[in-house]
Amino acid sequence: PSTSELAFGLMLSLxxxxxxxxxxxxxxxxxxxxxxxxxxxxxxxxIIGYGRLGKMMYNFCKAFGAKIKIYxxxxxxxLSDSFLLNNYCNSLEDLFEFSDVISLHVHVTDxxxxxxxxKLLDSVKKDLYIINTSRGEIVNELDIVEALTTGKLTGYGAxxxxxxxxxxxxxxxxxxMNEGKNIIVTPHVGGMTI
Numbered sequence: 622p623s624t625s626e627l628a629f630g631l632m633l634s635l636x637x638x639x640x641x642x643x644x645x646x647x648x649x650x651x652x653x654x655x656x657x658x659x660x661x662x663x664x665x666x667x668i669i670g671y672g673r674l675g676k677m678m679y680n681f682c683k684a685f686g687a688k689i690k691i692y693x694x695x696x697x698x699x700l701s702d703s704f705l706l707n708n709y710c711n712s713l714e715d716l717f718e719f720s721d722v723i724s725l726h727v728h729v730t731d732x733x734x735x736x737x738x739x740k741l742l743d744s745v746k747k748d749l750y751i752i753n754t755s756r757g758e759i760v761n762e763l764d765i766v767e768a769l770t771t772g773k774l775t776g777y778g779a780x781x782x783x784x785x786x787x788x789x790x791x792x793x794x795x796x797x798m799n800e801g802k803n804i805i806v807t808p809h810v811g812g813m814t815i
Contacts, residue, residue: 622680624625624811626675628724628754631778633752634724634805636661657719661687667710667720669736670755671696675726692716724752725759738771739764742773750776754811757783766797769804776803780811 634640637658645652666682668675673692682689690710700709710716713736717723737751737760744778751774753760753777762783784794789795798804 624731624754624813625681627780627811627813628674628678628726628752628778629681631757631780631805631807632722632724632750632752633661635752635778635803636664636720636777640805663688663721664721665690667692667716667717667723668726669693669713669723669727670726671700672726674754675709675724678724678726690719698734713741715746715751717741720749722750722752725755727755727759734815735761735798737761738764739767742768744772745773748775749773750778752776752778754780757781757785762793764800766793768795769802776805778805780807780809782806785809 635694638656642653642656645656645750650810651715654791661682661737662685664687666678666687666689668678668689668691669692671679671691675693679689679691692710692713692810697705697709710719714803722762727736735758737753742764751760751765757779765777769777779794781791782794784792795806797807
């Protein structure tokens with residue numbers, strides 16, 4: 622369950638510029654005017670994967686007043702007609718077109734590996750945030766960095782990177798974060814709670 626809490630925390634941190642604000646104050650500055658954030662209320666949140674963790678993320682976002690749509694082709698038949706009518710997108714493309722924030726809650730399979738890639742990212746509106754607390758392999762990390770560079774993505778929050786146990790100096794996501802891209806990465810701590 623704590624993975625969904627972390628996903629929601631990463632989303633809030635990106636939307637409210639928390640890391641930048643903290644760095645600003647740590648340098649003894651106090652100019653809040655440069656850190657205009659976004660409220661969750663009335664944002665459009667897209668959730669990919671509506672299992673236990675996706676449902677928790679849905680409930681967190683709903684409690685904050687967000688408009689939420691989900692995409693999960695494996696659970697579609699088990700959802701009520703009214704829920705489907707009001708909360709379901711039939712394709713990833715439709716979900717990306719709807720959303721200001723996308724939150725990923727799926728397992729790595731042949732079908733989900735690199736499901737978020739250049740082709741999908743090129744079709745979306747600007748100002749999109751992506752939150753990935755699933756696995757690094759769900760996204761093509763080079764395509765995420767390119768989308769951040771071109772302005773297709775506004776921010777990326779992750780608790781995972783591809784090849785977590787390899788040489789992290791080779792991680793495109795961590796490199797881009799260190800180069801100033803709007804990225805927050807935590808070291809797979811989603812399930813690490815008391």
